[in-house]
Amino acid sequence: MLFPPKPSPAEPPRVVVTGAGIITALGRGWKPNAAGFRAGRRAFRPVTHFDVSRQRVKIAAEVDLPESFPATQLSAQQLNRLDRAGKMLLLAALEAWQQAGEEPGEDYPLVLGTTAGGMTLGEAYYRQAIQTPHHRRGQATRAIQYQAQVQALTVFNALGCSGPTTIISNACASGGNAIGHAFELIRSGQAERALAGGYDAVGELVFAGFDSLQALSPTSCRPFDAKRDGLALGEGAAILNLETLDRARRRGAEILGEVIGYGTAIDQHHLTQPQPQGNTTLTVMKQACAGAHVTPADVDYINAHGTGTVLNDASEALAISEWAGPRAATLPVSSTKASIGHLLGGAGAVEAVVSLMTLREQWLPPEVELETPDPACKFPIVQKPQNARVNVVLSNSFGFGGVNASLIFRRWA
Amino acid sequence: MSKIFVAGLGAVSPAGWNVAALRAALENNEPLPGQTLARPGWEKSLKVRQVPNPTTRLEFLAHPRLRRSSPITHYAAAATLEALAGLRANAAAKNFRLGLIACLQSGCVQYSCRFYDETLKNPATASPLIFPETVHAAPTSHVAALLENVRLAQTLVGDPAIFLQGVALGAQWLTEHRVDACLIFGADETNWIIADAFALLDRQAIATAGAGAVCLCREEKFSIGVELAAITDALVFSARQSRRHAVAAMRAQLGNISAGELLCDGLGVSPRADAAERAAFADCSNPRISPKAILGEGMMAAAAWQCVAACDAVAEKKHASASVSLVSPNQQAIGARFVRAEFSLSTAAPAGNIAP
Secondary structure, X not given: OOEOOOOOOOOOOOEEEEEEEEEEOOEEOHHHHHHHHHHOOOOOEEOOOOOOOOOOOOEEEOOOOOOOOOOOOOOHHHHHHOOHHHHHHHHHHHHHHHHHOOOOOOOOOEEEEOOOOOHXXXXXXXXXXXXXXXXXXXXXXXXXXXXXXXXXXXXXXXHOOOOOEEEEOOHHHHHHHHHHHHHHHHHOOOOOEEEEEEEEOOOHXXXXXXXXXXXXXXXXXXXXXXXXXXXXXEOEEEEEEEEEHHHHHHOOOOOOEEEEEEEEEEOOOOOOOOOXXXXXXXXXXXXXXXXXXXXXHHOOEEEOOXXXXXXXXXXXXXXXXXXXXXXXXXXXXXXXXXXXOEOHHHHHHHHHHHHHHHHHHOEEOOOOOOOOEOOOOOOOEOOOOEEOOOOEEEEEEEOOOOEEEEEEEEOOO | OOOOEXXXXXXXXXXXXXXXXXXXXXXXXXXXXXXXXXXXXXXXEXXXXXXXXXXXXXXXXXXXXXXXXXXXXXXXXXXXXXXHHHHHOOHHXXXXXXXXXXXXXXXXXXXXXXXXXXXXXXXXXXXXXXXXHHOOOHHHHHHXXXXXXXEEEEEEEOOOOHHHHHHHHHHHHHHOOOOOEEEEEEEEOOOHHHHHHHHHHOOOOOEXXXXXXXXXXXXXXXXXXXXXXXXXXXXXXXXXXXXHHHHHHHHHXXXXXXXXXXXXXXXXXXXXXXXXXXXXXXXXXXXXXXHHHHHOEOOHHHHHHHHXXXXXXXXXXXXXXXXXXXXXXXXXXXXXXXXXXXXXXXXXXXXXXXXX
16 A cells, blocks of 8 residues: 555665666667766767757767667567657666566566656657648557656566556656655665666757757857856666665675665756755755765765756856865766766666766766866866776756755665 | 645636535536637547636736746646645644645646747747746746745656555655645646547547645644545556556455445546446445546546545545545556544444555
């Protein structure tokens, strides 16, 4: 029963990550992504999926999907019905699932973050619906498949699993909130394991939307640079398999890292602009640290939200600087959106996997095109590939609408 | 384990802009008249049930955040303000920390269609004022700004049955003392593309729009005399569990529905879509109301109306308890029971009725 819920355990269980799947413009899977992020490689190219000839900006970090997909319990028809977003979600989920060595089963919560779900199918529906003469071929399928819950259930069917499905759409904080929500489900004793993450594909509507706001960089996305001029869009997906430490140990699963803190709150300043002083960002970073029982001195790296827009980065820089205090002077920060763009609902989840990579492999992801850090940054920005001792990482995600999320991960050694 | 109570209800529907209008329409038990909606490029019109214009000016539209907002935000704002009115009038609850959980199925379709249409014509002139309003989180953000003291917010999307997942999440936030009251609203708006999709998927359904809101609290003294007694698991349709089995499992978890208990079901006007739910409650001879059959297919708003109607029937002392059955088109089945606050669970339903 969802209510009354199971009594919370006297001591909340530790929550570990035993599977991580990722697909971005840097590649499919942990290895190519880790190599790309470690080198600070940038994965932008001219947009190929729709016409951008009349847009102000013409690049994005697009994903190349494989020609054939791994065998699952889906039929070819079910697979073909998925759009790009759904296929990226499926690939990330499969990688996480296989890495975790999980078995098909029930009561396996799936928590996803997305802003658009199958929006490209919705766009196709609209384009066909306004054509004359009017014809309806394929429209019923599009009307069903564009819905995010149908994509989520397709993942379950591919894996042979079932369980409560929650789809969070807090704009660009969605992926971070999804992992945080799954973390809380396990901590409160409502679940022993969960799949959680986020996904989004670059679509025409969203691309045109950010372009209309002049939020896209016409030059090069450089988060925290004094001369930054906007974000770049990307696409992809990332999924984590989360479970209690006890369960992971019982089944001998390899542990990739531990989730130790989560904070979330809403900034009511403006629909699309953060409160300039970063008050809500400060709140969620403090919340996450309090839950994790760590202080800024314990944090070794921050994977910032860092979109590259003037307003976001200024606000986040102030918040990080105030939160870190004296620690700021030596606390490395970077935004991996410089490499793969802004994945919107997928961003927080992909950045969670990047955080795990830094913990597992002991390096920091650089922003190689950053030239002059914004003076508001009282912290060093990682500009060159470097190895580092990393035990605790904090990852920020903020969305249109004002929801902020911070996650904290700890190295498993 | 804290008890959770209902502190207020709100509704906007084709029946009008408050719970009283919803109640009157359901008591009348006659399907509301529909209107026709033009569809671009097609001579045949579509049938919908529109939300009527409000009879008085909506004061909240003067708020700077709501000037350009879409109808879904207006519906959500009106419903949440109505649901919060009782607490707002109580000095002891003035500084309550609020949670806000928005549940949407299609979300901001009117502005999405408008912006995409502009994009197809010429992306260079597509309006930057409209795009932010297409985001699922926009209504949540606007309502949070309107209410001011919202500390936690979440926007959930999915099939209408997630409304009860939203209620369960709100109850969890209260139990964990993260907020002092929590508003859960379900809202959706309609336009020609939604009506067009229903014409494809469920020919008999009449698309409509609106919102419903439930305000939860921890203390009985702030309640309208309604207690949340149970919410079943979210029973997902999958290759492992058919729709029919999921609905039957929800019914089993809900347990026996006691004599006199109201069943607020999700039956509409489509025999095929309703078959599983109809079969699961075939043995139930209790008094029933079916808001969708009267108001139309309001998607997430319709799920919220079911809960509002169930709570309202208990609050108005027409029934000692009321159950809600939500069966989604393609995601899950979930049920809930609300009881009169001073009414003990053991007398509302014999022991064992609420499955563990």
